[in-house]
Every structure is written in structure tokens, then in C-alpha cells.
Amino acid sequence: MMDAYRRWIGENRDCIRKDYFEFLAFQSISSELQYAKQVRACAKWVVLYLQSCGFGAELVETSGHPVVWGEDLSAGSDRPMLLIYGHYDVQPVDPLELWKSPPFEATERDGKVFARGAVDDKGQIFYAMCAMKMLRSLHGGLPINVKFCIEGEEESGSEGLADALPRMQKRLRADSLLVVDYDSYDEKTPAINLGARGIMTLSVSLTGSNGDLHSGIYGGIAYNPNRAMAELLASLYDCEGRVAVDGFYDGVREPTAEEIRSFGRDEDILRYAKEAGIEAFGGEKGRSLSEANLLRPVLEINGIAGGYAGSGFKTVIPAKTVAKLSCRLVPGQDPDDVGHKIARFLKGRCPRGMKIDVDLNRGAAAYRANLSSRLAQAIGLASEEVMRRPCKRVLSGASVPIVGALARAAGADIVGMGYGLVTDLIHAPNEHFDFPRLERGLLTVARGLELL
């Protein structure tokens, strides 16, 4: 069967490339309002593409960007029901000047495809859809029933889909949920993902005056919001690298020796940290890198902006300073609870007289999957056939915020798969993927469906 698949891919290579590059051309940046039209245009393209794969497909409107829904239930009610999740939205592209080719014109260099979304998640959900096209083309239909739920707000909090889950519950019903948004273990070794950290994001602003102030005229008088923000943010960590927020670790159980052993991969982490130029390590003292990255929660400052930090100088005391924080959470932590604790901590330490605003976004809890589910077995085996190597079982330090809730709504076992690599520069300039990996993904999904 694998040979027939590889032959089909060979015969359809030009068409696959054309479709993939078309998909990558949409500026489907979900977090920035001015791209709303392009996000929708991208969703419509996905509907058409699913239809070309023989699926019934449509847009499901939400409180945010639309969800693309597709289904082919022709295998019959006695066959398993698989729900496949991915997203067609992408991260912002700034700093634009660091891109070597335009982020929305897919460009091949050195055997790689450079574009925003090349991997995350357009590249990955694309090969999953393409696998359906191949199965239909070769067998006239699918071996099992398949539903696609492809959302447009994964990179900005999945609010729309989260809101829609209750009313979509019946249609979501499935035996298994395959999340196609993860990395392989390394270039040569496949992996299935058995869990990811949860997430909670917060925006913090400090306001000290009605407008920016001259730093000479007001220096020694006004409390500078930049200083107050630095003091607040620094107070979030203790000298051991732990988060100092009261109650932050409530509900977190210590990792077992078995977890540390089976998910530990410090050598790999050190290798890819070196490739990324990282020489300063910031995790909790006394924990291994894997432990800090996979089994422990963290709090990161994703953005700070206050005053003028461009070229030259502007000697102001800014009226306002903002910071963006995100936590990665582990099982046992409730996102809202953690968010409120951080907000309370910051408000309690804000200098008297300074205005502080803390906005909490909707969070998502961490999740862990069942190692022995049918889906875990099928995808594991399929990836081993494709890669000819034992499949690793891994956790992710990152988050796919909606999937825990989605699995609960669908009543499904969950497994994550993917052929991303940590060196793909997702979320950063010059994100890239390549055709050999896209092909592996396509084969793994197709073979996995047969094995279910």
C-alpha cells in the first residue's frame, strides 16, 4: 500500500505544491483585526479544498473568525468516527525586516519552504486534508468516517471555537480526536503527543499620568511607569527561578521519577538550544531542562513596551507601560485561578497612586492522553511504517489551547501528531517546512486511517 501512496504523491507533486503554496499565500493573521478579511478568505479556500477531497464542507460562524467544518461519513455507522483538528490561522510576522523572503509568498531555498504557516499549522493540516484526497483517489472512498474541525483563532486564543463548542457538541461526536499540530521527535524519529501544557495569558498596563512627561521636568517627581513595571515584573520570580506569585503552584504535583525518565530529553534540548543561540538558561534551579520545560509550569513575559525605545532618544517618562504575560500550565492548575492569582499579586504590589489594569484572557488547561487508546496505537504504528523507526511518546511544552475542551466535547480519545521540528522557526521570522516531511505527514495520516 505504501508504494501505491508514494507513487500517487509522485504523480501529483505539482498539484500538491500548487495547492500548498496557495494556502500559504493568505495573510490569515488572527490576532490583528485588519486581517479579518484575509482570514475569512483563507477559510473559504479551505472549504473549497475539502470539497475537492470529496468532503461536505462549510463555514461555521462563531463569535470570532469562522471555523471550517468538513465531513465524509460515507464509511457507515459501524465504522469508527475520527475527528481531525488543525488551524488555518497564523502568527503575526513582525519583525518583518528579518524575513529573507516575503512571509506570504512561499519561497523554496536549500530544499526548504519558507513562509508564515509553512508548518504551523497550514503545512500540517494541509497534508492531513491531502491524505483524504489521496485515499479517495486510490480507493474511491475513506476506510472510516472522518470529520475536520479547522479553526481560525488558535494563535489568538480560540475564543470563537470555545464559545461554539456547546452548540457543536452533537456534530463533534467522535471516537478519536487527532490533533495535527505537533513536532516529530527529531528529523528521523516519529513521535505521538500525549499531552501539552495549558496556557493563560494576561495583559498588564500601568498608567502614571495623562500623557508622556518630560523626564527632566518631572524626573524626581513622577513615579516612572517603566520603573514600576520593571519592579513588578522582576518581583514575579524568586532567586531560584520559581514563580513568586502566591499559590501559583497550587495543585501541581511533583513529577514522578517515571515521568522524568520517560519524557526526559535534556541532550536534545541542549542541542536545539545551542542551535537557537541560547546560552542563558532561566528555568527553576534544581530541575532538569526537560522537567522545567514539560512537567513544570512557567510564566513568561512575552512583550514589554513603554516610552520610546527606537533609534535616537526621547527623554520621556511615559504615561503608560504595557506588558504581556503568559503562563504554561500543567495538570492540576486551573487557568482562571492562576490568572486571578497573578492579577492579585501585581495589583497588591503596584505603587500607590499608579493605575494598574490587568486583563485576563480565556485560558486552557493542560491535558494528558491515554497511551493505549486505539488512535494512539494506530498513529504510532503508521508513523513507524513511514519512518522505519520506533515512535516516541512525548509531551509538549507548548499549548494547543482548545484541544482538551474539544476532546471533552467530542467524547473522544485524543492524540497529537505532526512532523514539525523545533528548528522550524514557527512564530518567528523565516518559518520553514519541507516537502519530504509534508509527504511523511500525508502518508502517516492515510495509513493511520486504515489501521483504525
Next chain:
Amino acid sequence: MMDAYRRWIGENRDCIRKDYFEFLAFQSISSELQYAKQVRACAKWVVLYLQSCGFGAELVETSGHPVVWGEDLSAGSDRPMLLIYGHYDVQPVDPLELWKSPPFEATERDGKVFARGAVDDKGQIFYAMCAMKMLRSLHGGLPINVKFCIEGEEESGSEGLADALPRMQKRLRADSLLVVDYDSYDEKTPAINLGARGIMTLSVSLTGSNGDLHSGIYGGIAYNPNRAMAELLASLYDCEGRVAVDGFYDGVREPTAEEIRSFGRDEDILRYAKEAGIEAFGGEKGRSLSEANLLRPVLEINGIAGGYAGSGFKTVIPAKTVAKLSCRLVPGQDPDDVGHKIARFLKGRCPRGMKIDVDLNRGAAAYRANLSSRLAQAIGLASEEVMRRPCKRVLSGASVPIVGALARAAGADIVGMGYGLVTDLIHAPNEHFDFPRLERGLLTVARGLELL
């Protein structure tokens, strides 16, 4: 005489307004390279304007933006020589969206003139030049010899003029230096300025990786440069609001009771702080507001930027975070020495493995003037005649970096004057001035020349 002056102003009001608004239309932002042409165009306009006042005028090229030089030495060698200093460059205008009218289209609202530079320093140097036009028009010439030195880099460090001082020394020679870039005491009370704090500015950057990182995949591994910057900046202050940098206060003598008494104005400060919406005070504990603002040095964080802090969210660990710092210095502090101490302090506390760069700019020492100089007497008396109120002697918490060095190069006594108000929003959106104050400035300069 005052009546004749006021009549002349009344007769020439339209022309004064037209010239002033023309001057304000140039986008002469010295700190941003892309405005270099507009800075030069503005300088040429000033040359033409001085020529229209009967002055010989020309551009003096420097290592940076050109200096405008003007002189009228026809009063004869037995008469005093006055050097007048100001600047034609302005601060940047961002955040542009907070301006209620375009910053380079002077707009009158509620009796005020809104524009970048309306006061600082285009408005102020404009009335000084206009005073020359009036004196020539009414008397056929000037009572004393006058030189103008109007630079184009005051808002970005005055490097060009500082470099040029040695070769301009002969031409700068003067008995008195009048710096027209200050505030009056309040709306009704004139002031002459007898000193200003010095300044030292630094740019700091922390680099933790080759590119922005995904904060889930690297969270718990990489030391986040935003966190490191917050920790470094917070460490610059102790819990008493003092600067914690070793040796920062070296050479600073305690203010005398006489200084505290004569320059104290906490009630005024509280009033204008309230107007600016300031309710959080950040100066050293145990010092009065005036003391902290005028007689003590401060360190301010003028800008911080790292990662993504715009709308929505981008969950990155940034590759790099930058901060802009400035110190306001008092007599006894050497700018370079202070800069190096801060750099050493920051470098010594930078997390291991993280790259830190600290760039020091050229600083300027604080200066103090002689209360009993001829110029101080003349300008004080002139302003009292114009305002019919006793003139206050004040210090400035701000800096006019070049003027100490300029006074030394010219061998001149120095005095600062001006009709700015702390509520004018200089350096901020919606900077504004008004015609009554412009007129007072014009009268004060003209009358001061007669009294010298």
C-alpha cells in the same frame, strides 16, 4: 518704549503669525535619520529669517545637522556682545494617534497654538529673532552686538555643535550668553534660569538567542531577555527610591538649607503634577519634591521594548530586549563617569550567558549661573517691566545639554529665559504655546537688549 513695541506687534501680527507657522511646518526631528532633509530645510528657513531681520546669517556644517549662525555687529566694538542660543530641531511626535491636530500643521484652538515645537524651541527662538526685526524696524539698528547660535540637534544630544565648539571659539566670543529655552515661573510670574541639571543617556540591549522563540517550546529553558531586563532595571533602585548604582552619588554635595529654601516650590509642583494626572511619586524618600527635582540627580527609564506588546498576543520569548536610560545630573557629577558606573553595574548583574550591550552617548554636565551678572540683571528687569511682577530666580530639573560648554567656549556669563509652562506638553502629543506669551518673550528680549 514698551508702548511703541506693543504697537509694532499689533501692526505686524499677521506677519508674525505667518512666519511662526511657517517655521513650525518643518518636520525637523533631529533624532530620526529619515527627517535629515527636513531638518536642513528648516535650518535654511532660519537663515533666511535672520537675514530678513538684518543679520548676516549662514549654515555652519557640523558632524551632524547644521548650526545656523547669525550676527549683527554694527553696534560697534565698544558695545556689549550678546550670544543668543536656541534650537530649531524638535522631538519625535509618536504616539501620533494622540495628537488632536497634525503636529506639523500649527492649529489654533481655545486661544492656543498646537504644534510640535510650538514652544520647544521653535516658538521661543522665533520670538527672540522677531525681537531683532522689531528693534531694527523701530530704531534702524540694535543697541548692542548680537550673535545667534541656533542648533539642530538639541533634542538628540547636540553632538554636531559640541564637535564644532573648538573651531567656532573665536566667532562665539561674547560677554553674555542668553539661552532662550526655558519656562516662566507660572502664567503670571517671570523667571530667569540660573542653572540646569546635566544629562547622560545610555542604550542597553540584552540578547538571549538568535531569533524570537516560541514561549511554550522554550519556556523553562531559555532565560527570557524581558525578564532579565526587568530584573536589571528594577535593581537600579533601592527601596528608598535612591539610585542603587555604586558611586552614582559620588561628588554630589548635600543641598544647603538656603538652596532648598530659595528654589523650593513644592506647592507649584503639586499643582502641575495634579494637572498632569500624576498621583504616584517616585523620588527619593525623605526629600522634598523640589529637592528631588532640582537639586538631586535622577535616573529614568525612558523606553523599554521587547517582544510583542501590540493588540492580541504573540507568545514569544524575544531574542532581544532594549531599554533607554537617562540620568539628570547635578554639579559635582561627571557625565562619562556616571555613564560608565551604570554600564559596569548592569554588566555585572547580567545573567550568565546572556549578551549585554551598553552604549553611552555624550553627556553634559550640570551648570549654575552667576546671579549678579549684567545679563541676569538686564533680563530680570526686562521681564519685570513686561509682566509687572517680581522676577523669580529658578533652577531647571531639565537639561539644555550644550549650554554649559557653550558658555565656557564663549567666555560668557549665562542666563536662561523663556515663557514656556510645564503644562505646554513639550516632548508629548499636543504641545502648545500661545500668542500672548510669544509676545511677552518678544518684549522681554527687546527690552533686555536695551538694558544691557
